[in-house]
Amino acid sequence: MYNAFFGFRENPFNLSPDPAFLYRSPQHEEALANLIYGVHSRKGFIVLTGEVGTGKTTMLECMRDYLESQYIEFAFLFNSRINTEQFFEMIAYDLDLRCAHKSKTEVLFALNQLLIQQANEGRTTVLIVDEAHNLEWDVLEEIRLLGNLENPRLGKLLQIVLAGQPELDRKLDAPNLRQLKQRIVLRCTLAPFGLAEATEYVNSRLRKAGMPDQQVFSEEVIKEVHLRSQGIPRLINAICDNLLLTAFALEKKTTTIEMLDEVCQDMRLEWPGKRLRGRSSFPGPNDPAEPPSFLSSREQY
Template sequence: MYLGFYGLTEPPFELTPNPRFLFFSAKHREAFNHLLYGIRERKGFVQLTGEVGAGKTTLCRALLDQLNGDHYATALILNPALNADQLMRAVAREFGLETPPGADRLEALAALNRHLLELAAQGREAVLIIDEAQDLTDELLEQVRLLSNLETHDRKLLQIVLMGQPELRDRLDRPHLRQLRQRITVRFHLRPLTRAELIRYVQHRLAVSGARGTPYFTLPALWRVYRYSRGIPRLVNAVCDKALLAGFVHQTHRIDFKLVGRAIRELEGDIRV
């Protein structure tokens, strides 16, 4: 609605995880490097945790773009709320394998093992990424651990990335999951943006969307965005999008403290903040 008014080519604060908009704060760059290191060095398991909306899924999309090519075969599980048989079939399907609808986990695992051996013979690395991994049951976490047993005498056939909310980290600290925890040698927890990073984050997304000086957020406005969002990118996007809409309604390119307050009240259902 407001793109023409501001001279933008696309919405700057969409909630979808578009890797073109990825802002590499120091923390996001470090998280991304941890992911690449774990995969390229064949560490077997990599764990990335962070609060809801911290940018994990966007990092995941950027990682998939980085791994796109002849050297890697990737599989992404976005909704792990499955039973064990369904999870194994889903992993096989994401790697491009056809499994009969009634196939159990052992049949799917056997097909997957054959496929991974073929990839290894071609000099290709297989990477499985499981998003929202905090939703995996203990049974499914055990199945994921068993997947890491797929190997030859000198290499792991599958690199596994577990991405999830802080609850994943807490669960893996439980004694009965120590076998899995001990296999995870690369871990990173993604923290929120600082206030200085948030300012650069907003400027970055506006620039990617085609902004040339306008619209612009005043420093008090950005302070209010930070106070509300606590540096969580998803909340930053939500309030900045509403603030741009408010600026459009008031026909101003200057997004100030008051307009951000109006945006926050709308997001909160008109509650005074």
């Protein structure tokens, strides 16, 4: 809606994971490098964790692009609310195994044959599981057993990437999963951005959208966006997208703290120090009541 107004080629703060807009912060570069290294080195199990919205799925999308460019076979499980039967069915579908997809035995035989064939050709095969913290215990056990598929000469035949929220780490600490935990050789963690990273993140996305020298977000606004988003990239995107929409509705080329207050109120955001900061703006007993506003600037559009 606001792209033409600001001169963007595309939306700079789209909430959908898009590798083209990947901001290569040091931690994201390290995580992606570890994922690729783990796959090529046949490390077996790799775990990627991070809070909601820190960019795990974007990392996996970048990894998918890399695997496709290298013609590496992989299965990507994006829905982890599955039972064991559905788990094997999804693997068989993604890897195009020539077998009865609903038969665990046939899937395992066909998978083993594919893995050996790929390994003999100098290639590996990858299983990627997103939202792995939601996996049932019995599905996690099946994944552990898949990690046993190996060859003395060829090493680990299947490289397994588990991505999830910090709950995944706590789940892997459970006594009944200690065998799986021992097999994890690489761990990557994505943390929220610091202020410098958040600033470069916003500027980077604006550059890629067609605004190389942005004047829309001042240092003060970006500092507040970082505080109120607590450095979470997905929240930064949501706040900045709403700020641009608000500025567009008001026909302004720059955003302000007042716009940010309105956006955060509409988004029901909470952040450290919010209540303390808001006390000074509460009306006193002798202050005149402020007339209610029934329609925000963005709701006009």
